[in-house]
Amino acid sequence: EAQVTQNPRYLITVTGKKLTVTCSQNMNHEYMSWYRQDPGLGLRQIYYSMNVEVTDKGDVPEGYKVSRKEKRNFPLILESPSPNQTSLYFCASSFGGGRGYNEQFFGPGTRLTVL
Amino acid sequence: ELKVEQNPLFLSMQEGKNYTIYCNYSTTSDRLYWYRQDPGKSLESLFVLLSNGAVKQEGRLMASLDTKARLSTLHITAAVHDLSATYFCARTTSGTYKYIFGTGTRLKVLA
Numbered sequence: 724e725a726q727v728t729q730n731p732r733y734l735i736t737v738t739g740k741k742l743t744v745t746c747s748q749n750m751n752h753e754y755m756s757w758y759r760q761d762p763g764l765g766l767r768q769i770y771y772s773m774n775v776e777v778t779d780k781g782d783v784p785e786g787y788k789v790s791r792k793e794k795r796n797f798p799l800i801l802e803s804p805s806p807n808q809t810s811l812y813f814c815a816s817s818f819g820g821g822r823g824y825n826e827q828f829f830g831p832g833t834r835l836t837v838l
Numbered sequence: 839e840l841k842v843e844q845n846p847l848f849l850s851m852q853e854g855k856n857y858t859i860y861c862n863y864s865t866t867s868d869r870l871y872w873y874r875q876d877p878g879k880s881l882e883s884l885f886v887l888l889s890n891g892a893v894k895q896e897g898r899l900m901a902s903l904d905t906k907a908r909l910s911t912l913h914i915t916a917a918v919h920d921l922s923a924t925y926f927c928a929r930t931t932s933g934t935y936k937y938i939f940g941t942g943t944r945l946k947v948l949a
Contacts, residue, residue: 754935765842765926765941766881773935781936813880826871826883827937 725750727830729814735836736804744799744833746814754817754825755797756781757789759810760832766813772797804837811835840864842929844940852948854916859943861910861927870903870910871928875942881926884912917947 727748736742748755756771758781768781772791786808788800797816801808811834815827841864851857861870872884885894887903887910894901898921900913910927928939 756937758937758939763941766928766937766939768937768939771935771937779935782938815881826886827873827881828883829881831880 725828727814727816727828729812729830729833731833732831733834735838737838738805739803742801742804742835744801744812744814744835746797746799746830747795748797748814748816748828749795750816750818750828751794752816752818752828753794754819754827755791756815756827757787757797757799758813758815759783759808760813761810769799769812804835806837809835809837840931840938842927842938842940844925844927844943846943847941848944848946850946850948851914851917853918856916857914859912859914859925859927859945861912861940863908863910863929863938865908865931866905869930871930871937872901872910872912873926873928875924875926877923884925914945917945919947919949921945922947 730745753774757769758766760766767783769787770789772778813832814830817825817827819825843862870887873881875881885901890905892903898915903910924942924944926942928937
C-alpha cells in the first residue's frame, strides 16, 4: 500500500530533550516536506527536500533540523525542544517538487507536547 | 509578503444548499491546491489547478482558478453531511518549491 508513515504518533517530552520524528514513504517520491499545524494558523512549512541531500527552509525552520540521506526517509530533529514547538506535525511527499502534477500525500501526523 | 487568505473561516450550512469557499493569494503562483482534512485526521488532496481558467470537479465539489484575480474558489453543490471537514487551499511560490497554506475553512453541514 502506498503510504507515508510517521513515528511516533504521539509524544510528550520535556524542554531540552533532543528528539527525532521519523518519516518514510514507499512511493519513490523525490519531494518530501514537514509541516506543523496550529489552531488558527493552518499548516506552515518547516523544511522541504527536493531529493537526496537537497534540503531547504520553509517558513518556520527555527529550532528544527532535517536530513535526507535516503530517498524514502526524511526525519525531523528537534535538538532542544521548547514549549512553543508543541504542535501537530505532518510529513508529506510528492513526485517532483513545485513542477508538474504534484499532489502531496500526507502522513498520519505526530502530536508533540513539550512540557 | 506571501499570503493565502481563505474565507469564510467557518461555514455552517444546511444539507442541499450551495456555497463557495474563497481563496485569495498575494503574488503570482505556479499552481493552486485544495486539500480536505477530517477531524483528527490527516490531509487528503482534492484538486491541483495548474493554469488560469482551470476548473476541476469531483462529485459535489468544483474548484476553479483565476490567476489574474489571484483567486481560487471551491464550490459546493447540494451539500451533504459527509462533506463536513476543514478545507485548505495552498499554493507554491514561483521559482521555489515552498508551499503556503491558507488557514482553512471549517465546514459543517447540518442535516
